[in-house]
Amino acid sequence: MTAVAAKPAAGGAMNPTAMGVGVVLLLILLGACYFVSPGLGLMALIGIIIGGVLIGFGTHFVPVGGAPAAMGQAPGIATGVAMLAAGAGLAGLSGGAWAAEEGTAVAVITGGVGGGLMMAITCMLVNFVYVFGMGIPAASGKVKKDPITGDTQAEFKSQGTEGHGLPFVSFVGGVIGGILGGAGGTIIYLMLLDLYKATLPITMKATEAQIMPIAVSLAGMFAVGMFLVNAVLTAYNITGTIEGPHDPKFKRWPRSIVASAAASALCGLVAVLIVAM
Amino acid sequence: MTVKVEVVEGGVPHKKILAAGVIVSLVCLYLSYLNVMTNTMLYSFFGGLAVVAALYWGSHTIKVLCSYGIGTGVPSAGMISFGSGVIAMLLATKFGVAAPVVALVLAAVIGFILGYLSNEVLNMKIPAMVQALTELAVVGAFTLMGFAVLITGRFTFTELTTGSVSFLGGLATLPSYQVSFIGGCAIAVAFMLGALAIQHPFNACLGPGWTQDRMLMLTAECGFLSMIVGAVMSFALIPAGAALISLIVALIGWGYTYMKYFELSKRDAAAWLDAKPIPDVEGQ
Numbered sequence: 209m210t211a212v213a214a215k216p217a218a219g220g221a222m223n224p225t226a227m228g229v230g231v232v233l234l235l236i237l238l239g240a241c242y243f244v245s246p247g248l249g250l251m252a253l254i255g256i257i258i259g260g261v262l263i264g265f266g267t268h269f270v271p272v273g274g275a276p277a278a279m280g281q282a283p284g285i286a287t288g289v290a291m292l293a294a295g296a297g298l299a300g301l302s303g304g305a306w307a308a309e310e311g312t313a314v315a316v317i318t319g320g321v322g323g324g325l326m327m328a329i330t331c332m333l334v335n336f337v338y339v340f341g342m343g344i345p346a347a348s349g350k351v352k353k354d355p356i357t358g359d360t361q362a363e364f365k366s367q368g369t370e371g372h373g374l375p376f377v378s379f380v381g382g383v384i385g386g387i388l389g390g391a392g393g394t395i396i397y398l399m400l401l402d403l404y405k406a407t408l409p410i411t412m413k414a415t416e417a418q419i420m421p422i423a424v425s426l427a428g429m430f431a432v433g434m435f436l437v438n439a440v441l442t443a444y445n446i447t448g449t450i451e452g453p454h455d456p457k458f459k460r461w462p463r464s465i466v467a468s469a470a471a472s473a474l475c476g477l478v479a480v481l482i483v484a485m
Numbered sequence: 486m487t488v489k490v491e492v493v494e495g496g497v498p499h500k501k502i503l504a505a506g507v508i509v510s511l512v513c514l515y516l517s518y519l520n521v522m523t524n525t526m527l528y529s530f531f532g533g534l535a536v537v538a539a540l541y542w543g544s545h546t547i548k549v550l551c552s553y554g555i556g557t558g559v560p561s562a563g564m565i566s567f568g569s570g571v572i573a574m575l576l577a578t579k580f581g582v583a584a585p586v587v588a589l590v591l592a593a594v595i596g597f598i599l600g601y602l603s604n605e606v607l608n609m610k611i612p613a614m615v616q617a618l619t620e621l622a623v624v625g626a627f628t629l630m631g632f633a634v635l636i637t638g639r640f641t642f643t644e645l646t647t648g649s650v651s652f653l654g655g656l657a658t659l660p661s662y663q664v665s666f667i668g669g670c671a672i673a674v675a676f677m678l679g680a681l682a683i684q685h686p687f688n689a690c691l692g693p694g695w696t697q698d699r700m701l702m703l704t705a706e707c708g709f710l711s712m713i714v715g716a717v718m719s720f721a722l723i724p725a726g727a728a729l730i731s732l733i734v735a736l737i738g739w740g741y742t743y744m745k746y747f748e749l750s751k752r753d754a755a756a757w758l759d760a761k762p763i764p765d766v767e768g769q
Contacts, residue, residue: 226605233598274558288558290565412646414662421668422646429571429672436568437599440561444603448556467602474598475572478591482576482642 222463230466237473245484248403253476255399259392260438260472264464266388267293267442270327271378271452276370280344283371283378283451285334292330293389293439299326300390301397301431305424312398316391323390327382331374338373346373351454356380371451381452393435396472400427400479407483430479437475438468496697499549503620506542507589510535510627514585517634526727530734532634533715535627536679537708537738543624544686544704545697550617551687555609559691562621563684567676569595569618570625575667577626578633578642585640588626596622624683632675635712635731636719637666648722664722671718678714682707699749706746709739 234257241253270292273284285292303322307315338344347364348354349371354361356377365371374382404423409416445464450457513535519528547562555562573595577588599622600615634640637648648664662668666675685707690700716731751757 221608223605223608226601226608230602230606288561290557290561294564418662421663421670422665425667425670425672426575428670429575429667429676432673432676433568433571436564437572440557440565440568441599441603441607443557443561444555444609445607446557447609463607467606470606471599471602474595475569478572478576478595482579485579 256476259395262392264468269385289443301393304394319394320391324387327386378452509538530731533712535631539627566621592626
């Protein structure tokens with residue numbers, strides 16, 4: 209197909225056939241995992257899929273402004289979806305990894321808090337720069353009233369822009385997105401760490417204490433890889449900028465759930481195979 | 486979103502760069518197997534050359550993909566390339582001497598499925614998407630495997646996870662899992678070195694004045710720059726002589742490509758002035 213003949217992107221439309229293929233792919237990959245490693249491996253894979261879906265869903269909450277936001281012509285944080293998701297998620301993952309010895313629940317909550325904190329600090333400083341540095345007020349271009357505070361937006365919005373700054377609802381969305389992303393990344397890490405701690409001593413014929421560096425490093429690298437895959441797939445779903453949970457683009461999340469689940473299952477299966485083979 | 490803003494005019498067609506990238510990377514990775522055959526580490530620098538070849542090909546793939554205006558920024562393509570590549574590369578290292586070929590096949594499968602998911606499920610509808618994500622996953626896997634060879638001299642899972650610590654002035658050695666490419670998490674540094682080198686060239690050169698040879702020269706320059714860091718890291722894991730060879734190769738490559746890139750930048754610039762950092766004050 210030539211570039212000129214290419215149709216414009218369908219935007220928010222769903223493609224039912226492709227969604228079906230995605231779900232079937234997910235089931236096939238789960239079946240393959242059950243075939244090679246029915247116990248521990250399958251449990252880990254299910255955890256990885258949950259983590260991946262949390263990352264994909266959570267990223268939709270994050271207010272992403274891209275280049276227009278840097279010029280004060282669109283609301284949100286002035287960088288791309290993939291960068292913000294990776295920043296929040298990896299901050300959460302580092303937090304969760306520190307708490308890994310305290311048990312799954314504590315570690316996942318710590319990861320979520322880490323990611324949420326990262327986004328809260330980012331959103332606050334972004335607003336500082338917008339308000340005190342660039343001299344622009346926070347105003348949404350997508351809604352008439354802020355869904356949480358009820359403040360009207362239109363009077364503050366400059367003509368010819370889609371809004372600017374970071375309205376309160378976007379701030380809250382950013383923190384929720386950070387919490388979900390950080391928790392998702394931590395779940396993936398913990399699942400893989402438990403799997404490797406249980407299986408690597410047998411395959412490498414060493415004690416658990418000896419293989420710990422390898423287990424931590426492998427689980428960490430796989431978690432980072434899956435995190436980036438899920439974050440970029442979500443970025444492709446959003447294509448460009450999103451203001452937060454009140455943005456019409458937020459309604460595209462079902463597509464992202466299917467894509468993230470299938471992609472996480474694929475990458476997770478590879479991560480399980482490294483010890484199951 | 487899918488209106489292509491630029492086309493490749495003139496220059497080397499993408500298929501040629503693709504073929505050259507795959508072949509040169511694979512050959513370089515297998516040439517490093519001379520290390521095992523001769524029981525030395527002297528041929529580790531072939532890993533670094535594989536990195537440069539893979540990045541050279543990858544940055545042109547990013548150009549093909551991102552000239553459609555995917556709306557997510559050029560760096561996202563580098564991120565998904567290495568995110569999917571690291572997963573394929575880690576499993577491939579389990580296959581012993583077949584590792585590079587397995588990495589090629591496995592990364593292509595992962596990249597193809599991710600391309601299908603983004604094009605159909607996420608409705609991107611970009612003609613080059615599936616092929617580009619397939620290629621990028623292979624580029625990510627090859628680059629990381631190249632760094633593994635550069636830093637440790639080997640590409641098999643056992644060798645990448647097992648190192649040795651010497652004490653008493655080298656009189657005795659103990660096996661250690663911590664002093665290794667994966668156990669010491671050198672792979673994380675390699676990941677970022679590669680990801681930065683692949684996303685930078687097109688991001689820096691895009692626009693109406695884009696020329697193919699200038700972007701590719703910048704890619705080679707970034708690749709050799711990453712190779713310098715990799716070669717410095719390799720002093721920890723391979724004998725100093727072998728690491729020095731890698732470092733010298735990297736420095737020569739970087740110096741040459743940097744000069745060439747400078748020349749090409751001057752060629753493409755509308756005008757340039759050789760300004761001095763601090764102007765001379767008259768009368769002194």
